[in-house]
Amino acid sequence: MVKLQQNVDAIRISTRIEALACCSSTSIGVTRLPFSVESTAAERLVEEWMKAAGMSVRKDGLNNIIGRYEGKDSTAPVLMIGSHLDSVIEAGKYDGILGVITGIEVVQTLRDNGIVLDHPIEVVGFCDEEGVRFHSTFLGSKAIAGTFTAEDLQRADEQGITIAEALKGIGIADPYAYKNSSRTPEELLAYLELHIEQGPVLEKENEPVGVVSGIAGATRFSFEIIGKPGHAGTVPVAIRQDALLGACDLISYIEKIAFKNEPLVATVGKLTVSPGASNVIPGLVTGTLDIRDLNVERKQKAIDAIFSESERIAKARGLQIKFEQVMEADPVYCNEEMIKLIEESISERSGSVITLVSGAGHDAMAMADVTNVAMIFVRCKDGLSHHPDEFVTVEDMGAGAEILYSTVIKIATKQ
Known part of the structure; x- marks a missing residue:
């Protein structure tokens, strides 16, 4: 020195x-x-x-x-x-x-x-x-x-x-x-x-x-959750195809996966709800998912788990959930x-x-x-x-x- x-x-x-x-x-x-x-x-x-x-x-x-x-x-x-x-x-x-x-x-x-x-x-x-x-x-x-x-x-x-x-x-x-x-x-x-x-x-x-x-490497997706809009006062809760509730289930699971795989981090940073009226059941939710980790294998396993859970959520709620990868950084x-x-x-x-x-x-x-x-x-x-x-x-x-x-x-x- x-x-x-x-x-x-x-x-x-x-x-x-x-x-x-x-x-x-x-x-x-x-x-x-x-x-x-x-x-x-x-x-x-x-x-x-x-x-x-x-x-x-x-x-x-x-x-x-x-x-x-x-x-x-x-x-x-x-x-x-x-x-x-x-x-x-x-x-x-x-x-x-x-x-x-x-x-x-x-x-x-x-x-x-x-x-x-x-x-x-x-x-x-x-x-x-x-x-x-x-x-x-x-x-x-x-x-x-x-x-x-x-x-x-x-x-x-x-x-x-x-x-x-x-x-x-x-x-x-x-x-x-x-x-x-x-x-x-x-x-x-x-x-x-x-x-x-x-x-x-x-x-x-x-x-x-x-x-x-x-x-950390980063993978970013856009996603859309397609449900069925309807009158907020006339459609029974049990038969709704509420896209926003599907998004809530998905986001909650993403947080769970992030905790399970620390130090991996996952963020849903943007959501748009349509038609976006107080008296209409949400029929479409679009959003973004950002996942980052230094460990590529662990990150991919988390992504696969999220995809698998999204299929379960979609089936249970009568929705379609689609992901599109928009960015990948090693x-x-x-x-x-x-x-x-x-x-x-x-x-x-x-x-x-x-x-x-x-x-x-x-x-x-x-x-x-x-x-x-x-x-x-x-x-x-x-x-x-x-x-x-x-x-x-x-x-x-x-x-x-x-x-x-x-x-x-x-x-x-x-x-």
């Missing part, structure tokens, strides 16, 4: 996060969509701080901002540290941003201590992870991983503006320059991401930092060697090693297509995220930065 003369500065991290929070199109929380006036303002600040930390700065063809801190061997594979600069609507200040700003702080600490590692370090602020504007996630990291496509350029927002048009609107004349963003496995040593936990485990365990073992396992190095860094700081599975998606999922990945989680108050009240203490920011710094030293120093 390299002895520091200048430590990481948690106050500086916090101050910069507060400054970025002002780059928002809403006064409640933070709303910063990609390729917008607000994102451009945020990128200017990030560029300024990257340069102050001793990095050369560039933007790639999809508007990811990349700061590079040169290593002893400029031709050696790069250790990439990153997260995203975009947000959901009326979000908190820390989601994504904490990882970018902490990455910059780590490099600044290296520079301030006169430390040059064997491998170059690049800190990346990805242009779009959340997928709010164009309804497709990980756009920035997919470009670097080489999985962004020409078809993706034609994705449009609610105003009909495509990604290609949005790129032109911020001065990228050739949208097909995204192809120059991609990196090869030979160019990258690894990808490391620090992120708020977005859950309650670290707070429950009273630990500021945890190590991520993997990111789980991502973090690199075991990198996990061990993060665990060592936590232990050296006299912390207890807490291992977590991420139920939320992160840029590390896309980057896993091109290199080994690992993640560090930082505690957030009440496990709250995607909300204006999202909060991380300065002390926990400092703990996360120290663990990230120590881990970067270990990874980017040749043995």
Whole structure:
């Protein structure tokens, strides 16, 4: 471990996060969509701080901002540290941003201590992870991983503006320059991401930092339950084909399956009831089902059980229940060697090693297509995220930065 003369500065991290929070199109929380006036303002600040930390700065063809801190061997594979600069609507200040700003702080600490590692370090602020504007996630990291496509350029927002048009609107004349963003496995040593936990485990365990073992795979369905509408006052309960009661049975069973298969999680996040009148028996219910787990086999068994139960419910209530799969994302396992190095860094700081599975998606999922990945989680108050009240203490920011710094030293120093 390299002895520091200048430590990481948690106050500086916090101050910069507060400054970025002002780059928002809403006064409640933070709303910063990609390729917008607000994102451009945020990128200017990030560029300024990257340069102050001793990095050369560039933007790639999809508007990811990349700061590079040169290593002893400029031709050696790069250790990439990153997260995203975009947000959901009326979000908190820390989601994504904490990882970018902490990455910059780590490099600044290296520079301030006169430390040059064997491998170059690049800190990346990805242009779009959340997928709010164009309804497709990980756009920035997919470009670097080489999985962004020409078809993706034609994705449009609610105003009909495509990604290609949005790129032109911020001065990228050739949208097909995204192809120059991609990196090869030979160019990258690894990808490391620090992120708020977005859950309650670290707070429950009273630990500021945890190590991520993997990111859960997700399967998403739309479903419809078809019954028979009728007069609420004249059709006896015993002979009704009430689609909403069928939905209640189904949702209750989904919760039961989730409890039985923890840490699997299952969510019915949207329901629409038709015809939707107080004096009419519901004849149709449509909804969504989202199931996530790191264990693919366990997730599939839960899905099969839900399908089987839906058939029983349909038969018992005289309904039709139909599912359509609309999304499938494979789980991502973090690199075991990198996990061990993060665990060592936590232990050296006299912390207890807490291992977590991420139920939320992160840029590390896309980057896993091109290199080994690992993640560090930082505690957030009440496990709250995607909300204006999202909060991380300065002390926990400092703990996360120290663990990230120590881990970067270990990874980017040749043995």
